[in-house]
Amino acid sequence: xxxxxxxxxxxxxxxxxxxxxxxxxxxxxxxxxxxxxxxxxxxxxxxxxxxxxxxxxxxxxxxxxxxxxxxxxxxxxxxxxxxxxxxxxxxxxxxxxxxxxxxxxxxxxxxxxxxxx
Amino acid sequence: xxxxxxxxxxxxxxxxxxxxxxxxxxxxxxxxxxxxxxxxxxxxxxxxxxxxxxxxxxxxxxxxxxxxxxxxxxxxxxxxxxxxxxxxxxxxxxxxxxxxxxxxxxxxxxxxx
Numbered sequence: 001x002x003x004x005x006x007x008x009x010x011x012x013x014x015x016x017x018x019x020x021x022x023x024x025x026x027x028x029x030x031x032x033x034x035x036x037x038x039x040x041x042x043x044x045x046x047x048x049x050x051x052x053x054x055x056x057x058x059x060x061x062x063x064x065x066x067x068x069x070x071x072x073x074x075x076x077x078x079x080x081x082x083x084x085x086x087x088x089x090x091x092x093x094x095x096x097x098x099x100x101x102x103x104x105x106x107x108x109x110x111x112x113x114x115x116x117x
Numbered sequence: 118x119x120x121x122x123x124x125x126x127x128x129x130x131x132x133x134x135x136x137x138x139x140x141x142x143x144x145x146x147x148x149x150x151x152x153x154x155x156x157x158x159x160x161x162x163x164x165x166x167x168x169x170x171x172x173x174x175x176x177x178x179x180x181x182x183x184x185x186x187x188x189x190x191x192x193x194x195x196x197x198x199x200x201x202x203x204x205x206x207x208x209x210x211x212x213x214x215x216x217x218x219x220x221x222x223x224x225x226x227x228x229x230x
Contacts, residue, residue, distance in 0.1 A: 004160075006160070032216055034217060034218065036220075041125050042125070042223075043125075043206060043220045043221065043222055043223050044161070044206065044220040045220075046217055046218070046219060046220075049216075049217050091158075093160050093161070095218065097216055105149075105151070105166070105210075106151070106163075106208075106218055107163075108153075108160035108161045108162075109160050110159055110160045111158070111159060111160045113158065
């Protein structure tokens with residue numbers, strides 16, 4: 001159990017375009033989803049926390065107008081990188097959290113490699 | 118606090134040896150800790166967790182030790198195998214902060230056959 005599906009696994013886009021990344025909890029309902037970004041050889045940096053039906057809470061320094069997060073249901077959250085630029089190239093990872101479940105604490109998606117050219 | 122911007126330290130061990138990976142966490146209010154394994158190009162994979170009311174927990178070939186006095190966490194891997202080669206992260210959670218999980222710096226483990 002506790003599977004999180006993240007799509008796409010990789011994407012290449014042109015500078016100035018927008019890219020949407022989906023994160024789905026397949027066999028449980030996620031009360032909260034988290035979005036991280038990771039640069040090569042570095043740790044995961046938390047970008048934002050999203051709760052179903054409410055606005056996301058962004059970490060300090062993360063532009064909410066650039067990284068749009070929608071959490072429309074208990075099984076789906078999306079991250080849209082708007083007007084992408086080469087410096088947005090990174091590995092984006094989502095995590096779904098279900099409170100109360102045994103070790104459902106945090107289940108991670110497989111990540112999305114974004115390359116902006 | 119977060120460790121963004123720092124590059125990963127590395128640990129190289131011989132196959133069959135025991136590995137010890139260390140982590141210093143930042144917040145004394147953290148009450149739940151998790152060790153993750155991350156292989157190249159993949160998401161983090163849960164290894165073992167521990168709550169702040171414990172100081173040791175054992176799994177299959179892995180042991181986590183928690184020292185709250187010095188805010189230190191360690192992961193011990195017994196009889197390390199080539200398949201254990203990966204980056205290992207500790208993560209801390211503060212229950213009253215919306216459940217968010219903050220990752221430590223990470224250590225790259227390389228196992229020589």
